[in-house]
Amino acid sequence: MSEPNSVPWWRDAVIYQVYPRSFADGDGDGMGDLPGITARLPHLAALGVDAVWLSPVYPSPQKDAGYDVADYRGIEAMFGTLDDFGRLSERAHELGLRVVMDLVPNHTSADHAWFRAALAAGPGSPERARYLFRAGDGDAPPNSWRSVFGGPAWTRVEDGSWYLHLFDSSQPDLDWTNPEVVAEFEDVLRFWLDRGVDGFRIDVAHGLVKAEGLPEWDHDQALLNGSAATGERPPMWDQEGVHEVYRGWRRVLDAYPGDRMLVAEAWVTPPERLARYLRSDEMHQAFNFDYLRAPWRATELRAVITSTLAAHETVGAPATWVLSNHDVVRHASRLGYPAGQEPTSGVGPDDPQPDAELGLRRARAATTFMLALPGGAYVYQGEELGLPEVTTLPAEVRQDPSFARTNGEDTGRDGCRVPIPWEGGEPSYGFGPGPASWLPQPELWGRLSVAAQTGVTGSTLELYRTLIALRRELHLGRGTLRWDEIDGGDVLAYTSADVLVVANLGPDPVAVPAGATLLVASGDLDAGRVPTDTAAWFRLP
Numbered sequence: 001m002s003e004p005n006s007v008p009w010w011r012d013a014v015i016y017q018v019y020p021r022s023f024a025d026g027d028g029d030g031m032g033d034l035p036g037i038t039a040r041l042p043h044l045a046a047l048g049v050d051a052v053w054l055s056p057v058y059p060s061p062q063k064d065a066g067y068d069v070a071d072y073r074g075i076e077a078m079f080g081t082l083d084d085f086g087r088l089s090e091r092a093h094e095l096g097l098r099v100v101m102d103l104v105p106n107h108t109s110a111d112h113a114w115f116r117a118a119l120a121a122g123p124g125s126p127e128r129a130r131y132l133f134r135a136g137d138g139d140a141p142p143n144s145w146r147s148v149f150g151g152p153a154w155t156r157v158e159d160g161s162w163y164l165h166l167f168d169s170s171q172p173d174l175d176w177t178n179p180e181v182v183a184e185f186e187d188v189l190r191f192w193l194d195r196g197v198d199g200f201r202i203d204v205a206h207g208l209v210k211a212e213g214l215p216e217w218d219h220d221q222a223l224l225n226g227s228a229a230t231g232e233r234p235p236m237w238d239q240e241g242v243h244e245v246y247r248g249w250r251r252v253l254d255a256y257p258g259d260r261m262l263v264a265e266a267w268v269t270p271p272e273r274l275a276r277y278l279r280s281d282e283m284h285q286a287f288n289f290d291y292l293r294a295p296w297r298a299t300e301l302r303a304v305i306t307s308t309l310a311a312h313e314t315v316g317a318p319a320t321w322v323l324s325n326h327d328v329v330r331h332a333s334r335l336g337y338p339a340g341q342e343p344t345s346g347v348g349p350d351d352p353q354p355d356a357e358l359g360l361r362r363a364r365a366a367t368t369f370m371l372a373l374p375g376g377a378y379v380y381q382g383e384e385l386g387l388p389e390v391t392t393l394p395a396e397v398r399q400d401p402s403f404a405r406t407n408g409e410d411t412g413r414d415g416c417r418v419p420i421p422w423e424g425g426e427p428s429y430g431f432g433p434g435p436a437s438w439l440p441q442p443e444l445w446g447r448l449s450v451a452a453q454t455g456v457t458g459s460t461l462e463l464y465r466t467l468i469a470l471r472r473e474l475h476l477g478r479g480t481l482r483w484d485e486i487d488g489g490d491v492l493a494y495t496s497a498d499v500l501v502v503a504n505l506g507p508d509p510v511a512v513p514a515g516a517t518l519l520v521a522s523g524d525l526d527a528g529r530v531p532t533d534t535a536a537w538f539r540l541p
């Protein structure tokens, strides 16, 4: 049910991702928690975002930082209680912020009651039929599929059978052809909808249904990528059956008032495949990872934006734009590499290091450019402070399962998950009442804290505040993009909602049309011209 005569909030929302382990620690144990988040919600209201998406806070052994859920209807004790969640949600709504939960339906934790029952019940039981248990091929696993985190995707249990896990062995995949699984998750959705949540981010949305018979796949599984280099679709990703699941979920959401929404984490290309998740009876939004992965070059970015908008238009869904999240190298560091060599994952102490100054300059320009694009936008906690990836974490503090499963070959994702700085000159920089934080914070955090940047002209935090406020005031998220030709160089320019947006990715400053007045820029202009690695918004005469 939509509110009458209104544009649903999510169509042009800026949604802020809170990574609960690392946002704010209320009790001083070094781990973020719900009371910590609630106390810091005014920061998000001041930033001007529309909604908060919480990465998983369910009971979990935290083998994959909460993406291993042991109980979908509760709150992990380390994060608080259901009452704490109620208080968070109430406070968020008071401040005008919506709340989006993270739902992890591809797999449960091995500690989930269902998986324990499956192990206890043995081969052929209905308990095992909720997961993907199979007989091996002699002593070998049932097929050669690989885990996204490295190593085989199968683990053998005592009685000799194997279970599938596309991620860590502590994350057994569910069998989505089993109606009991379907019914359970619809019920979980209702559990949280009844508690007032405004939407769900759907983890690995392209993975739930596997090709019948789990056929061999000899090509590179290309990690999470739904489309192989060969042009064939891997049997574990983007299968037709997932869409039936989302049609069911849409029916569940549509029975609730207030524009509840679903956003897909689906690593599929090309955008026409992604748009299939956004048909009018499926999800509302999907993350645009093609955009996140595009190199810092005008031609590629323009091509991604154009194909994104075209594909979304065919289904009437808004595009989304995103530059950082808890799985990829923060864009203030990613963009600190030469164009075309930006790493999305795994930068460690032994790898070539980013140029921090260049990275931040480009990141500010990239965000300025992004926040005027029509559709929804996603912001990852700490990017509003210009936080870089922490590339120097020592091996002994790393917790990402992909680090252990690859013997350290994959550095993992801990570098973008370091607890964020709020104030003060020493650890934990206001993250919690004490000095502790579950990953060590670099010294630089003192200068980048919220307090250090608040009210400081030109700070990244004030840039974000200005951009988000203007975006709202000028309804930029609801605009229609028209490309402009400004210069023959490496320049991107478009007009949307009567605002001219220019990003200069080339070496020389570019001039803008006479009479255009500056609204906001990611850096200082050069005698009215937009310098290299800078983006700006102008009002047209």
Ligand code: GLC
Pocket: 064, 067, 068, 104, 167, 203, 204, 265, 326, 327
């Ligand atoms: C998604 C999450 C990631 C997690 C994985 C398995 O990609 O974003 O953090 O490790 O799914 O649940």
